[in-house]
Ligand SMILES: Nc1nc2c(c(=O)[nH]1)N(C=O)[C@@H](CNc1ccc(C(=O)N[C@@H](CCC(=O)O)C(=O)O)cc1)CN2
């Protein structure tokens with residue numbers, strides 16, 4: 001990994017962690033307000049989100065809105081066998097949870113049926129940096145790129161879910177270098193607004 005990618009990651013992770021609790025709350029509420037009237041959000045039924053970690057913008061108000069609207073909410077779970085891939089498990093009020101190896105809360109693997117990644121309608125992804133061409137820099141595990149790599153591999157055959165990155169506006173950069181495995185985002189939403197790419 002080039003030093004510039006590592007330095008950018010460190011810098012923006014520090015910046016987002018430095019936001020106060022009240023700024024975090026304001027951003028989370030504004031994010032929800034910016035998304036709730038989007039047609040593609042209203043139409044989606046099976047929606048994956050995440051629980052915030054390391055200063056990430058919180059999708060929690062959005063999760064509550066999804067529950068209120070009767071949508072099915074899913075969270076990423078580290079795949080127990082396949083290297084650096086994600087599973088998506090249903091998340092409801094009171095779902096039994098455990099901490100994964102990064103200390104992030106995830107639904108406990110039980111006999112609940114898993115929803116394959118291609119069957120989700122909409123996935124909200126965490127990220128460290130984004131550009132408005134659809135580039136995303138994540139935490140560096142390649143989890144989301146591996147899990148949604150089928151969108152690149154079967155382009156034109158399987159459309160798969162819309163991938164919308166969620167971030168604080170301070171995570172916007174001019175242009176990220178892209179790698180062959182990077183799955184482009186369909187859109188990005190921040191507390192400032194929605195950057196629509198190719199929805
Ligand atoms: N909220 C949230 N959930 C998520 C992700 C995410 O980015 N955010 N992921 C997105 O892929 C997956 C988890 N990926 C992660 C990868 C690295 C670290 C992390 O903190 N790495 C430490 C080093 C930890 C170690 O190796 O012991 C670090 O970089 O400081 C966290 C999550 C699935 N769930």
Ligand SMILES: Nc1ncnc2c1ncn2[C@@H]1O[C@H](COP(=O)(O)OP(=O)(O)OP(=O)(O)O)[C@@H](O)[C@H]1O
Nearest residue numbers: 136137138139140141142143144145146149179181
């Ligand atoms: N589809 C893929 N197949 C195989 N290896 C992959 C794939 N996608 C990513 N990788 C590997 O994963 C590593 C991390 O990728 P990258 O830095 O793009 O992760 P990231 O998008 O920042 O992380 P995350 O999605 O977990 O937040 C890279 O070194 C790359 O080799």
